[in-house]
Amino acid sequence: MRRRAHAAFLGLITLTLLGVPGCADENVNPVEPGTTTTTDPPRDGVALAGLEGDVEVVVDDRGVPHIYATTLHDAAMVQGYLMARDRFPQMEMLRRNVTGRLAEFLGALAPEALQADIAARTIGFKRIADRIYDELPAGDPTRVAVDAFAAGVSVYMQEVRDGKQALPDGADLLTALLLSKPQVFTDWTPQDSLAIGRFLSHTLSYDADYKVHLTTMAAVAAATFPAGDPRAGIFRDFYSFATARNVYSRDGFPNVDTDGGTRALLPDGRDPASAPQKRPGPPPPAPPLPALDVLTSAKGFFDIAGRLSGRFGDEFRGSNNWVVSGDKTASGAPLLANDPHLSLPSPPLFWYAHLNTTRAGGDLNVQGLALVGVPGVLLGYNDHIAWGATTAGHDVTDVYEETITEGQGGAADTVLFDGKQVAIEVVTETIQVADQDDVVIELERVPHHGLIVPTVVDGKIVPRTSTKALSVRWTGDDPSGEISAFLGLDFAKDVAEAQAALEHFEVGAQSFVVIDRAGDIFWSTQSRVPVRAEAAMTWDPETGTGLSPAMVLPGDGSAEWIGTLDDRYLPHDLNPERGYIATANNDLVGVTADGNPFNDPHYISYGYDPGHRIARITERLEELTAAGGVTPEDMRRLQGDQQSPLGRLLAPSFVEAAARAAEERATPGTHSDLATLVTAASAEDLDALAAAAARLSAWTSYDTPTGVDIGDGAPPASEVEDSIAAMIFNMSTLQLVPLAFGDESTALGAHPGSAAIASVLQWAILTPQQLATFDPDLGDTVLWDDLATPDTESRDERIVRAMLQAVAALRDRLGADMAGWQWGRLHTIRFASQVPMLAGGSPVTLPTEDDPEFPGGFPRPGDNFGVDAANPGMWDSDPFDYGSGAVQRVVVEMTPDGPRAWNALPGGQHFDPESPHHADEAEHWRRNEAPEMYFTDEAVQAHEESRLVFIPGG
Template identity: 25%
Template sequence: MKKIGIIIGSLILLVLVGLLAFIYLHSPQYKGELNLEGLNSEVEVLFDEFGVPHIYAENEEDAYQALGYVHAQDRLFQLEMMRRVGTGSLAELLGPDLVEIDKFFRTLGVPNHAIESTSSWNNQPNSPWKSATEAYIKGVNQFIQEGKLPVEYTLLGATPREFTVNDVHGIMGYMSFTFAMGVKTDPLISKMARELAPEYLEVLSLQTLPTHHFIPNHYPDSLANEVSAENSLISMLGKLPVPALEGSNSWVIAGSKTKSGKVLFLNDTHIGFSSPSVWYEAHIEYPGYSYYGNHLAGMPFGLVGHSKNHSIGLTMFENDDQDFFEIKTNPTNPNSYLIGDVSYPFQSRIETIKVKGEADQTLEIRSTIHGPILNEVVPEIAALTSNPVASWWVYMQEPTKALEATYKLNHAKSMQDVAGAASLIHAPGLNIMYGDSSGNIAWWAAAKLPIRSEKVHSKIFADGSDNETLPKGWYPFTDNPQSVNPITGYVISANNQPDTMRNGILFPGYYYPGDRYQRIANTLETRNDWDTESIKSLQLETVNTTHPKNVKQLIQAVNMDEFEDFREVLERLGNWDGDHNLKDIEPTLYYKWLYHTLRLSMEDELGESAFSTYLETFLMIRSTENFLASEQNPWWDNTDTPEIESKSVIVSLAFAQSLEELNSQLGSNWKDWNWEKAIISEHPHPLGSQKPLDKIFNVKTEPLKANAEGINKLAFKLNGDGIYRVTSGPAMRIILDFEDVEKSVSVLPTGQSGNRFSKHYRDQSRMYVKGRYRSQLMNRNVILNNSGEPLILKPIETSKAK
C-alpha cells in the first residue's frame, strides 16, 4: 500500500509539474528582459495592476514596435479571429462550419477591398502613420516568431502566419461591416413592401418619426473652410467568432456645466459580449507624445483615447450607406444585364477557400457596376427574388484611409486637426466626439454621404435597370451633421437621428429612437456642477421611459374581465418607472408580454424566420411605441383565421400566454418573478461553443441589470423562452475630467488580457457588473507604485555588446 501511495503521489506531482510547465509555456511575460531586433533604443514597459502596458520609448517607431509585441502577447488569438473574418479565411483554421461565413464576406467584397487598400497603401510615400504601422506590425510578428503562443493554437493544432498590413485593412473592413445595417435589414423591409399592403409599413418607423429625438447641429463658421432564424443571414452571422459593434453613448460637457469649470468627457461603446472583450488599453510615451488609447486587435492606433490635452470618443453614426439594386438579366444573354436598353457583361472572379480537414472550395463572385451579387450568400434575398440583387456599399467605393485618420486623431494638436482627420473617414459612419483642455467640445458625423436619386427608397431594393437610380455623387464633409461648442453646453450622441444637415437634407439611416439621448439631455439640464462622481450614476442608469408608455398601451387594451385574479400585478406593472433592478418583476412580465404581442401580430404575415429577424433590427426598437398605440394597426388581424382580430384580442391572448409560461418558468407566485431569474450574462470565447471548453474560456458573471435602450444598455433578444442572454453592452465606460486627466477612469467587461493563463483575463468582470471603475493611469510615479518589475525590451545589438 505504501508503494501504491508513493506511485500515486508521484503521478500527481508529475501532473502538477506538467500543468505548471504548460501554463508557463503559454503565459504572457510581464517582467524581465527581451531582445527585439530592429529597436533603436531600450523600451521600458510597466504593466499596472490591471495589466495595462505603459510604454516608455525614446522614439515613435520603438514605441509602436513595443506596442505590437505586448498587444500580440495578450490578444494574439483575438487578432487571429479578427483578421480571418476580414480576409475570408476562417474555415482554414476552424473548419467547414465556417465556409458560409467566408463565402459571405468574400462575396460582399471585404477581403478584396483589403487587397485594394493595401495596394494603395504600398504606393503611398513614407509618412509618420506608415512607419508607425510598420513598426507595430514588426512587433506583432516578433511575438509570433519568438513569443509564448496562446493555448488556442495548441488546441487547434495550428501556428499563426505572419501579420501584414493587409490583415489590418481586413480588420477595418470587418469593423465597417458590423456598422452596415442595410444587409441585415433592407431584405426584410423589401419583403414587407412587396408582400403586404402599404398600411402595414405605415405603422412602422422605416424612417425617423417626428416623435423621436434628434441630435441638434451647430455649424461654426470658423471651422467651415478648414476641413474637407436558422436559415438567415443573422443566424449565420451568429457563428462569427468575433464581436459586432452594436451602438454607443458619448457625451461631452462644457466647463459651464461642470464643477471644475473644465470639460467632462464620457464614452461607452456598445459591442457584442466576448472573451476577451474588444478593447485593449495601452499608454504610450515618447518625446513629444503621450497618449492613452483603446485599441482594436491588430490596430496600431487607438480608436478611442486621450492625451493630456484632448480626448476622442466614438459612437455609431448609423447612417444608411448601403443600397441594393435588383438587376435585370438580358433575356437573350444570361451572362449580361440591362441598364435601360444597354447590355453590360457580368464581371466574374473565382476565389479559393481553404478548408481545414477538407478539400479547397472555389467560389464564383459575380458583380455589376452596382456591386457584387448577394443572392447565394444572403438567404433572405434568395427567398425574395430570383433576379440578381447587387450591393452598393460606400465602404467599397474607395480604399480606406483609416490608419491615417486614426493616427491623426491620436496625434492631434487642435480641434481643427481632429476635424481634418474625421474628414478622411469615408466609411463606416462614425460620430467623432471631442473635448479638450482649452474648453472646446464638439461632435462630427464622419462619413462620405451619397447623394441618392429621388427614385431610390434607401431601405427598399431599387431598380437596377434604371440608369438614374445609382448615387449621383457625395455631399461635402462640411455639410455633414456636426456640433461645435453649442450654447447648450454639451454634445451627445446615442445612435439617434442627427437633425437636418447644413444643406437642409435629413439623411436617412438606421437610427435609434433617441430614448438614451433624451434621458442624458434631460439629466444634464438638472445641474451645472457635474463631476466624475456625480456623472457615474447617469452612465450606469438602466431606466427606459418608453417602456412604461408601452405597458400602459398593453394594459388599456387587455380585457380585464378575463384577468381579474391578476389585477394587482397589472396595477404594479402600470406604475413601473422603466428601471431594471434585479429584484423587479416588471421587466420579466413586460418583455414576455411584448414578445407574444408582436409574435401574434406579425408572425402570420412574415413567417417565423422573418419575424425572428425583425426582433434583431433597429426597426423593432423604434417602431414598437407607434405599433402598440395604433388601434387601426393592420398587423393586429391574424390572417390565418376568418375573424378580424382587434388589438384587444391579440394583447389579451399574449397576456394569457405570458402568464401561463411565467407560471411554468418561475412559479405561480408572480411576486417571485424577479428579473435576475431571467438573465444570463456570459462573455463567449471563439472556442467556448464546444464543451468543456466553455468552462475554461467563457467568462460567466452574476446577472446584470439588462435592459433595452437604457443608458447603460445591456441588450438581449426578445424570445418566447423568457430567458434572456445578454449579447452586448458597454465595452468600456470612460469618464475623464480635464481638471485632472490623470484621474480619468474606465472599466472593461472582462479583463485586459485575452490569454487564459493571465491573471488579467477576467479581473475586471465583477467590477463591471457592480458598476465600479478603475484609473486610467498616465502619471509615471503613480504607475510605478501600481506596477511590479518592468519588462525591458532591448535592441539585439545592445544585448550582444553587453
C-alpha cells in the first residue's frame, strides 16, 4: 500500500514525500503526543515562493494546525497550503461545482455535471466573485488574505501536477483525470474562494424557488378547491405564515417605540421619517397571479439549481446559538454555544485552523472553523471575543413577472417597467466539456431586476418563447464583503469592534452572537434588507388576496425595492436584562404572531423555523439562568438535548385515540367513527396497538436515545424503553402524515415541506379551530377526511390506523418482539464523501457501507425539530436516516485570561481515510462529546504531534 503525504504530515514528513527543493529532514521534530518540545525549530524548512517570513506550524493530537506567522499574508498562505494537503479532493470538487467547471472535468463520464454547470453559471457565483475581487483595493486585508491563500493552495496543486504529492484513496477519479489531463487542474484563484463564500450565502438566503412554488400552489389550490369547497382554505393551512411555537428572541423590533418606527433609508440616503408605511384606505386591487405555464416554466431550472445548493444542506439546514451573561454563570465569565446545521459529508464542510501573528507583534490570534476553500476563521474565538452564527432568514430575494415585447429589426427584446420599454441584456457563458464541443448558453438579464429564470428541459436551456417570464432580484447579485466581515471578527478586541466588522456583512443574513472579555453579550442580524414598495405589501392571509414578497410580484415597477432597512431596526440586543440571548432560525421578534408578517412596523421575512428548537432552548435557559451557576457542561448538555418536541405535544393524543379504539373493541358501538377500523383489525394487531399505546403512555421524558450499543456497552433499561417509545411515535407519525394529508397533496400535485406539514398536523390534532379548513358542523378540520372514500374519516380513525400501520411496519422490519424496536436501529447518520469514485463505495465515507459495526450508519438520538438536529423528515423518511445536522458543537467560556473552548466536528481534519485524523472527530461527535481545544502556547505544546517550518523561497 502506498504511503501518503497526509499521513506523513502527522510527524513522518520527509524530503522525498514533500518533493520541495531546499527541504531537509530536520524540518520536522516528531514527538509523542502529550510531550513538550523545548528546542527552537531549525532555520531550514519547506520553501514556499512568495512567503514573507518564516512560519512555524505545530499540529496537535487532533490534527489541528497552529500556524505562527509574522503577517496575515503568511498565515493565509500557509493555511491555504495546509488545507489543500488535508482536503484537496474535496476543495477541487467544491470549487468546480460552484464555478460551473464540472463538465470540463467529467464530460461524458457524468452527464449531470453539465446540468450542475448550467445552474452555477446561471446564478453566476464566478461572475459576482470577479466583481467582489475587482472592488478590493490593493493592500486591503481581505485581498491580502484571498491572494495569499490562493497562492498557498496553488503551490500544493503544482506539487500534485508534478507528481510530488499522491492523492489518497477515495480520490481515484481525480487521480485518473490527473494522469489523463493534468492541464485542467488549474491553479486556485482568489475568486474561487470568493465564489465559495457567495455560494454559502446563496444556500442560506436565496429562496426564489420557494416563492415560485408558493405562488404555484396558491393558484393550484384556488383552482382545485374553489370558494365554497370545504377545503377552500387549504393554501392558508398548508402554507401558513404562522409558526407552530410563538417563542421569540426578543419582544418586538428595537428602536420602534423610541423613534416612531421609521422604516428605511431611501436610495439617496435620506430617512423617510414622514412617510407612512401604509396608505390610508383599502389597498388597490392586486393583479392576478401569473399563469401556471409561466410559473411551471421555471421548475426545470430550479430542480437543477436545488441539486447544486443541496451540497450545503437539505430543507433542515439551520442552526442554534445562545450566549449567557457572566452574571448567570458559575465562573462569572460569559458563555457562548453554537451548532450550525448544514450537510454532513465526509470530510466535513469546515476545517479547524489556528492563525497567530502575535509572536511577531501582530494582532491576530484566532482559532475555530474555516470554510473549506476560504481563508481565515469563519466561526471561532480569539484572545478577546468569541462569536457564533445562525441563519436569520431575512428576506432578500424577490421574483418578478416580466412582460416582454419582442425586439424588431434585430433589436433586443424589452420589458415593460414604469411605463417604458427597457432592453433585456444578454449574458453569455461558455462551458467547456471534456472531449466534446463547448456548450454556449445565453442568459437574459433584466437590468433593474436580474436574470430571467431560463427554461430548462432535460437538463438543457431551451429558447424562451413566451412573452411572460420570471426574473429574480437577490442582494447577493451585488458585491459585498462577507469575507471582510469574518476577517474583521478574527481581529476584533471587543463587542464594539465586532459590531464594526459586521458592517461589511450584507448577504446571507445571520444571527451573530458575540461575547467578550469585558463580559458583554451581543446579538446582531446585520444584513442588507430591502424595503419594498407599499403595493408589494397588501397580502391578506385571511382572504388569500393581495401581493406579498413571499410570492411572485409584478415586474412593472409597482412593487420595487425603495430602500434598505436601517440597521437600528434589524433585530439585535446588547446585555438584555434576562441574562441570555438565543436564536434558532426562529421568528426573531414576533412578526408571525398574527399569521401576517407583512403588516408590522418593518417587513423582514415571512418564513421561519416552526419554533420547537427555540422553545426548548428558551425553556432550558430560563431554568438554568434562574438557578444561576451555569457551566460549560450545562451548555453542552443543552446542545445534545434529545427531547422530541412533536412527541411531547402529540403522543398523549395518540394514547387517547388508542384508548378509544380499546373501548370500541370492548364495547362495539361506543365510538362509531372507529367501528369499521376496529372490526377489520385482527386481535393480534389490536393487542399490539394496546401495547404500543402503553409504551407511549409511559414515555414521560419524551427523550429519544438510540437504545443500542454505540460502542460503549449496553445502554440502561430506561433508555431502551424511551428508545422504543420514540420509534413507535415516529413510525406512527410517518404513517399518519400521508394518511391525513396525502389525498389533498395528490390533488394539488405537490406536498408542503416537513416543517409546514408538521405544523398542520400539530394544529389539526390540538387546535383545529385555527385552521381555515375547520368545519363547525364537524367540530374539526375536514383534512382528516379521505377524499378517496365515501366515509368521513375522523381524527382518531386516522391516528389509530396510522398506529396499526406503524406496528405492522416495525414488525416486518425489526421482528415481532417489541423489545427489539430500538430507535437507533433505524435512526442513523452516514457522512458520505462528496468526491465521486470511479466505481464502488468510497472509503472516505463514515462509516463505510461495509462497516461491520455500523453497516446502516451511526445510530443517533433525536428526531424531527429537536435541539440536537437529527431530522429524518415527515414524509418519506424510512428508514429514518438523515443528512443535515451540527457541523460543530462549540462552547466557549470567555475568561479574563482568554477563551476556553470545547468542540467536535462530524468527521475529521483529513480526507485521507488512512490518516488517524480522518475519523477521530466523528467519534467525539457521534457520542455528543466535545473535548477541549488547545489555544494557548502551553496547551498546544503539551499536545504537539508534529512540527513544520515554512520559509521564503521555492
